[in-house]
Amino acid sequence: MKHLIRVTFLALPLGLMACTEPNTYPVSGEQCGPKDPVLELDAADCGMPGLM
DSSP states (O other): OOOHHHHHHHHHHHHHHSSSSSTTTTTOOOOOOOGGGGGGOOOOGGOOOOOO
């Protein structure tokens, strides 16, 4: 039974992501574009607060 619950919780986000339209953000549903500010992000911008 525990195995079934684990598999369900792991598969649920994948199933929800599959329901999004192409070229849109999965949470907001907004259209992706070449002027999105996230394109300028770097891996160094994603640090944990207090650890930098």
